[in-house]
Amino acid sequence: MNPQQQETPVPGLEALARERQPSRDLWAGIEMRIAQPSRGRRREPAVWPYALAASVCLAVLAGVLLRGQPPAPREAAALQTAQREPEPAVRYDSHPYSNTSDESLAAAELSPRTLRMLRSESLDNAPALVAERAETSGLMKATYSAGSGRNARSQQAILRANLKLVSQAEREVRRALKTDPDSTSLQSLLVVAQEKRAVITALLVHEQD
Amino acid sequence: MRPFTLAAVLSIASLAVHAAEPRGFTDHRAMTADAKLTVRNVAGVIEVEAWDKAEFDLIATLGDSAEKIDITGTADDLRVDVKSRKNHSSYGDGDTRLKLRVPVGASLNLDGTSSDIVVRGTKGALTARSVSGDVDLAVAARQITVQTVSGDVRLDTPAARETKLNTVSGDTDVKGASGVLTAESVSGDLQLEGGVFSQIELKSVSGDIGVRAGFAADAKVKAESLSGDVRVNAPGSLSAEVTLKTFSGDKHSDFDAAREASDSKRTVLKIGEGRGQVSLTSFSGDVTLDKQ
Structure with missing residues (x-):
């Protein structure tokens, strides 16, 4: 048996009108929207402000990165033969800027890896040598750690590479000395290697202070 | 929102430009x-x-x-x-x-951490130190001291009588000096072309050493390297006792001289009257004495 046939008819349903007109005229509004198709639609987002901003950023970034690289010594030497540059419009006295006299030179820290490497090297008498070098070497007194972070890291890498090189050379000379312990030449070369290792170690350690 | 973003970007950019102005x-x-x-x-x-x-x-x-x-x-x-x-x-x-x-x-006492140092024409004593900057001196100073870590050193110093150079990885190129010179390097090369020296002491770990100069009658010349080559180009009039030592490299001399001692590692030559002393040593590099 069909279930629809079991539903009971709704009273009064058959009496309702089959067609009915809207209570107000809707066509005027529809026609107006058809006549103005762009009105009310979502517009595409404008790209040019972003493009302009990106261009300005790129130009500024390129300018900051590219401007004013220091001339190589030869270039600088050539500069001195050129005519003297026009003096700046403003001539300052010796203290043209604010009176914060203390110089802050960010000391790059010696990385744990470097310290481990330093300890792992055969630094037999390094502490005494380092102290001696730190006092006597003018380069120690120079503001070695005063460079920018990138420069300091670059110098650390150079020093570490040279320290490994010296240590390796020192090991080879020590090995040779075992077979020829009376060789004054080998002893002299060992002194050279030890001195160089001490200097490099002092430079690395100095950077931490 | 868009105009505000644009204005902010332009403001930051203008600040950056302003900050970068020399x-x-x-x-x-x-x-x-x-x-x-x-x-x-x-x-x-x-x-x-x-x-x-x-x-x-x-x-x-x-x-x-x-x-x-x-x-x-x-x-x-x-x-x-x-x-x-x-x-x-x-x-x-x-x-x-x-x-x-x-x-x-x-x-002059010049100290540049990463600055290049360029000096022209001075006659007073000169000390230049830089870590990563290059040092370029063309001066008439008699006393010169240069120290760098990775910076190269270039000297044109015809009046120099007392020169001290020290670098870790920078190359050193000296022209015109004479008198007494000491130069040390770890991995940088040491090249010396000068006048007449009374004393030269050169040390390197892996850098090559090259000398082309004249030597006083009683000059003392000592060049040592652990793994670099040592090459000295001396005048034909050289008068010195020359010792060439290398432990795993080759050794060679252009001079015809009496061999006072010679083995696989060491050769001693008496050149001329043998008044001066020339000692060239390398652990694993070659050792050469050329005649000009």
């Missing part, structure tokens, strides 16, 4: 003819030129990292110090360029 600085004052001048500049260039006036002149362009330039001292002893900013980022142009003119006889 700042000028000049100074001019009296300076005695034999004054001592100390210059310190962390990054950039220290360029010194001699002139025949008892005056000091400085034209500088300060980089972003520089806060100010301090000039202190007297006409006898002057100090120029580029003070760095606190908390300066490593971006932008941190280089400060100093162009100085000083009396010919002024003695």
